[in-house]
Amino acid sequence: MHVVHTIAELRERLAPFRRPAFVPTMGNLHDGHIALVRQARALGDVTVASIFVNRLQFLPHEDFDRYPRTFADDTAKLQAAGCDLLFAPDEAELYPQPQTCKVHPPAALADLLEGRFRPGFYVGVCTVVMKLFACVQPRVAVFGKKDYQQLLVIRDMVRQFALPIEVVAGEVERAGDGLALSSRNRYLSPAERAEAVQLQAALRDLAARVAAGMPAADAEAQACAQLAARGWQPDYLTVRRRSDLQPPAAGEPLVALGAARLGATRLIDAIEL
Numbered sequence: 340m341h342v343v344h345t346i347a348e349l350r351e352r353l354a355p356f357r358r359p360a361f362v363p364t365m366g367n368l369h370d371g372h373i374a375l376v377r378q379a380r381a382l383g384d385v386t387v388a389s390i391f392v393n394r395l396q397f398l399p400h401e402d403f404d405r406y407p408r409t410f411a412d413d414t415a416k417l418q419a420a421g422c423d424l425l426f427a428p429d430e431a432e433l434y435p436q437p438q439t440c441k442v443h444p445p446a447a448l449a450d451l452l453e454g455r456f457r458p459g460f461y462v463g464v465c466t467v468v469m470k471l472f473a474c475v476q477p478r479v480a481v482f483g484k485k486d487y488q489q490l491l492v493i494r495d496m497v498r499q500f501a502l503p504i505e506v507v508a509g510e511v512e513r514a515g516d517g518l519a520l521s522s523r524n525r526y527l528s529p530a531e532r533a534e535a536v537q538l539q540a541a542l543r544d545l546a547a548r549v550a551a552g553m554p555a556a557d558a559e560a561q562a563c564a565q566l567a568a569r570g571w572q573p574d575y576l577t578v579r580r581r582s583d584l585q586p587p588a589a590g591e592p593l594v595a596l597g598a599a600r601l602g603a604t605r606l607i608d609a610i611e612l
Contacts, residue, residue, distance in 0.1 A: 340414075340417060340418040340422050340423060340424065340425060341423070341424050341425070342414065342424075342425045342427060343424065343425070343426055343427070344426075344427055344428055344429065344432065345428065345432055346428070346432065346474050349424070349426050349474055349475065350474075352424055353385065353387070353424070353475070353476070356383075356384050356385040357384060357478070358382075358383040358384045358385075358478040358479065359383050359384070359385050359386075359387050359475055359476065359477040359478060359479075360379035360380070360382040360383025360385070360386050360387065360477060360478070360479040360480075360481065361379065361383075361387045361388070361389070361471075361472075361475050361477035361479065361480045361481070362375045362376050362379050362386075362387070362388045362389075362422075362480070362481050363388070363389045363391075363467075363468060363471050363480070363482075364388060364389060364390055364413075365390065365391065365392045365393060365406065365522070366390040366391075366392060366407075366408060366409060366410060366413050366522075367406065367407040367408070367409050367413070367522040367525075368409070368412070368413045368416050368417070368522075369512075369520045369521070369522060369524075370512055370520055371483060371485065371509075371511070371512035371519075371520035371521075372416075372483075373416055373417075373420045374509060374510075374512050375481045375482075375483055375509045376388055376417060376420045376421070376422050376481075377420055377421065378481050378507070378509050379479065379481045379507075380420075380421050380422075382479040382481070382505075382507060383477070383478060383479050385423045385424060386421065386422050386423045386424070387422070387423065387424045387425075387426060387475055387477065388417055388422050388424075388425050388426070389425070389426040389427070389428075389471055389475070390410065390413060390425065390426075390427045391426075391427070391428055391433060391467070391471070392406050392408065393463060393464075393467040394430065394463075395438060395441075395462070395463030395466055395467055396460055396461075396463030396464050396467065397463070398457055398458075398459065398460070401457075406522075407522065407525065410427070426471075426474065426475065428474075433467075433470060433471075433474075438466060438470075441462050441463075441465075441466045442462065442465035442466045442469050442496060443462055443465070444461050444462070444465050444492050444495065444496060445495065447583075448488075448491060448492055448495055448583060448584060449461040449462075449465075449488075449492050451584060452488055452575055452577070452579075452584060452596060452598070453488050453489075453598065453607075454488070455575075456574045456575070456598065461488075461489070461492050464489060464492065464493075465492065465493070465496050468493055468496070469496065469500075472502060472504060477504055478503065478504060478505065479504065479505045479507055480493075480497075480504055480505070480506050480507070481506075481507045481508075481509050482506060482507075482508060482509065483508070483509045483510075483511065483512075484508050484509065484510055484511050484609055484611070485511045485512075485519050485520075485521070485607065485608065485609055486607070486609075487584075487594055487596055487609035488584060488596070490506070490508055491583070491584060493506055494506045511608070511609065511610075513539075516536050517536050517539045517540075518532075518535050518536050518538075518539065519538075519539065519606075519607075519608045519609075521606060521607075523604055523605070523606065524604075524606075526603065526604040527601070527602070527604055528602065531601050531602050531604065534569065534570075534601060535601060535606060537566060537569055537571070538566070538571075538597055538599055538601075538606055538608050539608055539610070541562045541565050541566050541576055541597065542562070542576060542595040542596075542597050542608055542609075542610050543595075543610065544561075544562060544565065545558050545559060545561070545562040545576055545577075545578060545595050545597075546578065546593075546595045546610060546612050548561065548562075549578050549587070549593070549595075549612075550612070555577075555578050555586065555587050558578070559575075559576055559577050559578070562576040562597070563575075563576050566599050570601075571599045571600065571601050572599060572600040572601075573597070573598070573599040573600075574598040574599060574600070574605075575596070575597065575598055576595070576596075576597040576599070577595070577596055577597070578593050578594070578595050578596075578612070579593065579594055579596060580592070580593060580594075581593060581594045581611065584596075592611070592612070593611075593612040594609055594610065594611050594612060595609070595610045595612060596608070596609045597609075
């Protein structure tokens with residue numbers, strides 16, 4: 340695996356290839372990221388990952404400075420997974436001047452759920468992904484379904500800008516007890532780690548209530564109360580249409596999504612129904 344730190348080096352390495360398959364990450368890799376890399380290997384003629392902790396998508400009170408940087412471990416995992424090329428720029432390389440030109444996704448998709456509780460988050464996500472797409476020029480990019488809203492926002496951006504990129508979804512990777520793998524799981528204490536599976540349980544209970552005919556608003560209120568009674572601080576637990584994250588409609592494929600804080604750690608999950 341080649342590791343490059345500049346856009347010029349990246350483009351030189353990629354020049355012989357016609358169909359790069361790309362997995363963007365912020366590092367601190369776990370088996371969920373590695374599953375995306377393995378998925379990407381079958382989709383292109385060269386597999387590219389990036390590691391860049393993107394300041395633009397962190398709110399002032401969030402954990403940019405303490406976000407774990409585990410570059411040596413990440414590099415070993417990527418090499419073992421068969422990644423061909425790692426792009427690891429620093430801030431001066433990717434943002435050589437203040438990034439005042441930004442991508443603002445449509446409010447109807449980006450300002451609800453995560454966007455409501457983390458205003459400006461998807462502006463930061465779309466801006467860095469657009470810039471990484473410009474650097475890598477992939478033909479395929481793989482994003483995980485755990486960040487379900489992000490997946491839809493990126494797909495919408497690619498479609499609206501007519502980018503020649505196929506956005507492929509990777510399934511949620513879970514621990515043996517069902518907890519969705521996340522870089523933030525390592526913030527959990529042992530007791531919190533044991534409790535963390537309740538987020539998935541609450542989403543599955545929510546889905547079952549909606550499937551049984553309970554009005555979605557009532558089922559969502561019960562799911563939030565279920566977690567709050569266990570000491571969580573839920574932001575949202577909801578059932579939405581898979582296509583656009585709007586409220587459920589008869590006959591439409593649905594997804595249950597949730598975000599809640601357990602102690603100091605905010606966890607998210609998504610389950611397609």
